[in-house]
Amino acid sequence: xxxxxxxxxxxxxxxxxxxxxxxxLVFKTNGVLCVNTLTAxxxxxxxxxxxxxxxxxxxxxxxxxxxxxTGAPVLEGAIASFDxxxxxxxxxxxxxxxxxxxxxxxxxxxxxxLIYFARDYHLVARR
Numbered sequence: 001x002x003x004x005x006x007x008x009x010x011x012x013x014x015x016x017x018x019x020x021x022x023x024x025l026v027f028k029t030n031g032v033l034c035v036n037t038l039t040a041x042x043x044x045x046x047x048x049x050x051x052x053x054x055x056x057x058x059x060x061x062x063x064x065x066x067x068x069x070t071g072a073p074v075l076e077g078a079i080a081s082f083d084x085x086x087x088x089x090x091x092x093x094x095x096x097x098x099x100x101x102x103x104x105x106x107x108x109x110x111x112x113x114l115i116y117f118a119r120d121y122h123l124v125a126r127r
Contacts, residue, residue, distance in 0.1 A: 012099055043114060
């Protein structure tokens with residue numbers, strides 16, 4: 001999945017997901033999602049969610065979760081969490097493009113982010 005900001009009025013994120021993903025229909029049916037910005041300590045959790053074989057219960061058992069406005073799972077300890085309602089879905093090629101209006105934002109204490117780039121995890125920190 002890929003995420004980027006679309007507009008700030010209303011605050012909207014764009015989330016891209018492969019249409020072949022087993023999670024694609026779940027997001028469309030639920031109509032909500034949460035984008036959690038991971039810390040350096042979430043590398044193992046990221047790998048669990050990225051894996052194709054883990055079932056839903058196993059994935060969510062690997063972290064601690066709470067809810068904000070929409071009821072979508074918010075990761076405890078995330079740097080920032082964007083609790084969203086899916087306002088529109090556009091099918092483009094192999095992907096669904098979700099336009100997600102931010103309903104609430106949660107913030108954590110973490111200061112070192114985590115990204116996955118060039119087939120490896122990297123820390124993102126302020127210098």
